[in-house]
Amino acid sequence: MQRIGVFICWCGSNIAATVDVKKVAETIKNEPGVVYSENYQYMCSENGQQLIKQAIKEHNLTGIVVGACSPRMHEATFRKAAEEAGLNPYMVEIANIREHCSWIHKDMDEATEKAVILVRTAIAKVKLNAPLQAGESPVIKRALVIGGGIAGIQAALDIADAGFEVDIVEKNATIGGRMAQLDKTFPTLDCSACILTPKMVDCAQHEKIDILSYSEVEEVKGFVGNFNVKIRRKARYVDETKCTGCKICMEKCPSKKGLNTFNMGLNPRPAIHIPFAQAIPNVAVIDPEQCIKLKTGKCGICQKFCGVGAIDYEQKDTFIDREYGAIVVATGFKPIALDNFNEYGYSDNKDVITSLELERLMNAAGPTDGVLLRPSDGKHPKVITFIQCVGSRDTSGCGKPYCSKICCMYTAKHAMLIREKYPDTEVHVFYIDVRTPGKNYDEFYRRAVEQYGVDYIKGMVGKVYNENGKLMVQGSNLIDNEQITIESDLVVLATAIEPEPSVRKVATLLTASIDTNNFLTESHAKLRPVESPTAGVYLAGVCQGPKDIPETVSQASACAAKVIGLLAKDKLKTNPCVAMADENMCNGCSQCANVCAYGAITYVEKEFRLGGGKTEVRRVASVNPAVCQGCGACTVTCPSGAMDLKGFSSKQIMSEVEAICKM
Amino acid sequence: MQDVTTEKKEFTPNIVAFCCNWCSYAGADLAGSSRLSYPANVKIIRVPCSCRVNPTFVLKAFQQGADGVILCGCHPGDCHYVTGNYYTRRRMALLFNFLNYMGIEKERTRVEWVSAAEGQKFSAVMNDFVKTVTELGENKRLTDLRVKEGE
């Protein structure tokens, strides 16, 4: 038999001035199942809570309804009070008679009548409440960082410094990412390698960090606190534990005509190579597409010359399984392909280059040793034209609708560096808008214009074509309202950036959602910007949206803080108001999993007794309570009604509807 | 439009409002703390997400004598549960269309997106909805679609 207690709060005069609280408490006394009904000035006060606790004990209450302010305010307070009195905290319902009643109505009779209905509705619900227990799940104190660019490096270092084990999985042969390819960084113009490589070394030397380079995540199972991840370690044909990075193999390798991808393909490299001088790990890798030995079986020169016997042509991909409590996604970006932008003549002219290619051409460790030379003839360019927003802010469908955010600043940087180093060079920049929010950013851009005399032209470029060895850049100057053509030696395209394509696979593995531009979606655009909607998965860097290095590092550290907060716990308390499938009703039709944003639902084959000694194996849904967030989308999709939501069950809501309608 | 006040004296419709916990319920709270009034015949049921609202709840309300049913949720794209309200939007668009097809006036059903900051909107929406349903008068259709009782 249910024994319901009802507690009507005055909230001083907040409720009592418009709702006749005594009358409500009196009227409710006659409700079936109600054995106790009282009113008090401040239910949330120490004394008010005491009154509730006492009543629970004295009257052996099986459920309580508090008619008070919004549950968003004090539901937790009253649940705690109930628990202290020995009543399951989920046997508490709140009737919101303040925000939804006394504060919006002026007529006392009307407000009192409504308050009675709201309390009755809460009684109808609480009668169907079931005691719920918050679940617990253990936390594996190890984090996985996917991607070893500056975002992944920063997150890993911060997590490791807090004392937790971290693995960095990097698909390339070295960590460092895009930042390692940059020459200088805005707005301070410090050398990118000088600030990045020490951090890479820190990672390699940190006792809590394990770098799994040339590796990819293959499979992710489990949930927050308990991820099981299968990692593919791709065959690099070099024993990582033996290679000393002496580079003799690179010298001796006869197949030297591969494209140096680190230098954006601007110069060749041998089949066996270390991507760049400061690579971490400083270990060679063989490109199987280029290696003569691997392709024809003949050669083996590198093996012959390797002093430590590190070369292993028989190496195969291997798989390792690791467990993690949290995962940081930091998969980064790439410049978009320029196939849709024939007007800029990128594929036809060697001297039309992307900004990232320019970074390599200006870098002291780049293909030209830092001397700016045209790719076509190796001469110094005298007139350089930059074109901004190539593929950014493009709603035509050829490019990307978003602003890539970093191009305005790096173009200003490029222009400034060129004018600094080669004052005789003429530099033009075509732009739609110059966007420079950020500390010292606008000052930086103004310096480019005012101090370095870079010629900024507001307008779009119509086409770039080659005429007698000169690149003719035809565009409009919107300020002067004229069409202009600039005869240039080098054209640099500020190419839009997009998420690294491998992010799609990672997102699928993690059931992390992705937007139409392939950026990972954050849990809340403003308030939970580094968390993925999938619990235990965090987002750092450009995989979540375009951003520059300072922002990326901030986000990575924010991720680390979230991860540390998670890993610091021994156990996770789980929300008990989660979905649950009645296996006897479940058809295993998969509709529920289709709408679950969290991947909380899986299917299992289960044996059921049919009676008469017979059994039947059926596919049924199984909800992981540690992953389910309790939205209820699945409950409505379920055709048989097998899926229900604890705390907001169909019967509970139906009974509330009934209580409201039966006036 | 008929003058309903002379024909039916003081008809006050019964309105059931399903509000998602994170946006609309908070929006209703804000309407309260801002003292933005709306008629007392609107009663709110708190659900975690608008996507928790089963069409059967809506039907139940009508069958039990509600004159109007309104669902409120986070704005599309802002759902606390990422995608919940997108499903709500499809389900209710189809359900309301269908009820209209059965002859249940389309004005009796509504979906509104109300954020936690939109107390003003919550109050305005409820005032407007009550006004609309009041003009329509009592709902009898869904209580006796199969005419098992009486008539």
Add this chain to the structure above:
Amino acid sequence: MKDVELKMLERAKALLESGEVARVIGWKKGEFIYDPAPASFETVDELKDFVYNWFCGANLSKYLIQASKKEGKTAVFLKPCDTYSFNQLVKEHRVKRENIHVIAVECLGKFDVAKIKAQGVSSIVDVEVQNKEVKVKSFGGETVLNKPEILLTKCETCQKTHQVKDEEIILHDRPERDVNRFAEVEKLEAMTPDERFAFWREQLQKCIRCNACRNVCPACSCVKCVFDNPASGIAAKANDDKFEEQLFHIIRAFHVAGRCTDCGECSRVCPQNIPLHLLNRKFIKDIDGLYGEYQAGETDEGKTPLTSYTENDIEPTDAVNGEAK
């Protein structure tokens, strides 16, 4: 038709004899030519009662839920429209595809005996069809009827083609048909709400809650129906009111929305002749109009319109007021 039946029988025999399948699901002779019933044949001997004629309208796909759980493979004869239901059942994991051998059989439309009787012909002995002309032989003699007038309602607008087959028995081409299956729905939409309500009330008050529609419906494939689930809050037993009684058809239609293949079985079996397919077709029409054309059961994978979304879907208010009525 006789030649098709013969071929089918031949195949059924061969499959059973060779042990390739443990049973064949097809139609069994009834007392009259017009009342064949779905049946499972497990031996060659049982096949003596096998029949395939102009009255085999029943959709056999739902029988596969049970059959596919049994030991051994099951062969089934599926008409074009039945294959959509089959795919939908496979998609919802209710039928194990690997346990089924699908024989796609030709269908030139099936007859509604009630419509023949309504034309004054009773005691039907045989039918002979030549294009649009149907010679109905009865004890009273021979009557020539117009084929389109005696087709089952579901066949009147059928444009379906076989979506799945392991083999096929098709001897005659089906004539092309150009019909709008939503014409009736559109007619209702053009009425006023009062007229529509009157129409549906008149129809639905005929309902005797025999559950034939639910039992025959291939989309109603639940282990246990929501109407029998006390936790759903809509089961009749759980309520002292008449909620389930009164709203059964609305709830049922919504439950199969996005999953209904428009096989038309509900209307075919309704003993009260309620045009139940007009409920489901409304959902189909709205889904097509609001979210792009979608045919349930066209494939055996993918999401349904109600388990997917786009960020720019139409608002419910605009949907009821606007373009897609």
